[in-house]
Amino acid sequence: MxxxxxxxxxxxxxxxxxxxxxxxxxxxxxxxxxxxxxxxxxxxxxxxxxxxxxxxxxxxxxxxxxxxxxxxxxxxxxxxxxxxxxxxxxxxxxxxxxxxxxxxxxxxxxxxxxxxxxxxxxxxxxxxxxxxxxxxxxxxxxxxxxxxxxxxxxxxxxxINDYFSDNTYICRCEELTLGELRELIRMGYRTLDEIKRISRAGMGPCQGRTCRQLIMQELAKTTGQKMEEMPMTTFRPPVKAIKLGALAGGDDNE
Ligand code: SF4
Ligand code: SF4
Structure with a gap:
């Protein structure tokens, strides 16, 4: 290796x-x-x-x-x-x-x-x-x-950047900061789904591609849960970013 x-x-x-x-x-x-x-x-x-x-x-x-x-x-x-x-x-x-x-x-x-x-x-x-x-x-x-x-x-x-500061954005689409996430966890929201519903994290255009992993890491760190055992949120289509043309039934590149 x-x-x-x-x-x-x-x-x-x-x-x-x-x-x-x-x-x-x-x-x-x-x-x-x-x-x-x-x-x-x-x-x-x-x-x-x-x-x-x-x-x-x-x-x-x-x-x-x-x-x-x-x-x-x-x-x-x-x-x-x-x-x-x-x-x-x-x-x-x-x-x-x-x-x-x-x-x-x-x-x-x-x-x-x-x-x-x-x-x-x-x-x-x-x-x-x-x-x-x-x-x-x-x-x-x-x-x-x-x-x-x-x-x-x-x-x-x-x-040199402090990515673990409270001001760091965890979900850029819905503008959830790490400080806000920590507060939600302190308040008792302990699953991805609960956090998604209360904060909208993961409901933006990227559909949780970035924030899901980061939220799971913070949950694991602060609650002791194992990441591999955490229930995932429901994945709904489209599962990846696509162009409007594809939705309209045209060519993917339109
Ligand atoms: S000086 Fe550094 S690179 Fe050179 S042998 Fe020692 S530990 Fe290895
Ligand atoms: S830290 Fe100091 S004592 Fe220890 S190996 Fe290096 S030079 Fe030697």
Whole structure:
């Protein structure tokens, strides 16, 4: 899978994940470098001997989690942006994930962004706690995100836009915002159909093509329901956007 998509498998991730016990002790480096390549700055930059000796330049890095202090020096020295620091001791409920980020603009400290997983899919809202961009980092800024603790091994990138804010439109056709959806769920509307009837979400020209999935995600997140077990709304024709000419019985292109 990695060769074809660039996305590591569950087994790949398991092989580089520090134990829960180690994660409870403080910040630690997670190195997601899964292929043998001629590269070793992670090893040469670690002054704590926490990256096991490379016998060959093509070796894959292996972290000795007991020696790693989570200092982050290896993060800015890795040309592949493959190293992250996770700190599950950040607070009772949140972990800090430090991400190398070579894009502009940089996010502002204190702002909120959309945290993404390794596939680029949105995971959660994240607060930008710190942006480090010292000269010594040689143009590899490091952005520290506070995320719910359970996502410390999932969040690996972010979109600078805050798609999880209350102002984000969930249903553009009927102008339902995420904040309004959250309020409906708080009021007790717990199925797609109930939300559709009270808000009209899904009744617009796109017939729920965008909002259905987003509403289900929010329902799953806030109520604990499984998306695959949620009853769907009734699909009514036309099930896809068509031109007026087709309805009038003429050529599809009219
Ligand atoms: S975070 Fe610091 S101690 Fe840990 S592997 Fe990287 S350079 Fe070494
Ligand atoms: S420096 Fe980065 S890309 Fe190079 S071997 Fe180490 S982790 Fe992999």
């Amino acid at each position: 990695l060769e074809k998509t660039g996305i590591p498998t569950k087994e790949d991730i398991k092989s580089i994940t520090p134990s829960e016990e180690r994660r409870r002790k403080g910040p630690v480096a997670v190195i997601e470098c899964f292929q043998k390549i001629p590269c070793n700055p992670c090893y040469t930059s670690c002054k704590f001997g926490a990256i096991k000796e490379f016998k060959d330049i093509n070796d894959r890095p292996v972290v000795d989690f007991d020696k790693c202090t989570g200092c982050g020096v290896c993060v800015v020295n890795c040309p592949g942006l493959a190293i992250f620091i996770i700190d599950e001791t950040y607070s009772d409920t949140e972990a800090l994930v430090k991400i190398p980020y070579e894009f502009i603009p940089l996010p502002e400290e204190g702002s909120y962004v959309t945290a993404l997983n390794r596939e680029g899919k949105p995971v959660c809202r994240a607060k930008v706690v710190k942006v480090q961009n010292a000269k010594s980092q040689d143009r590899t800024p490091v952005v520290s995100l506070a995320v719910p603790k359970e996502y410390s091994m999932e969040v690996r990138f972010f979109n």
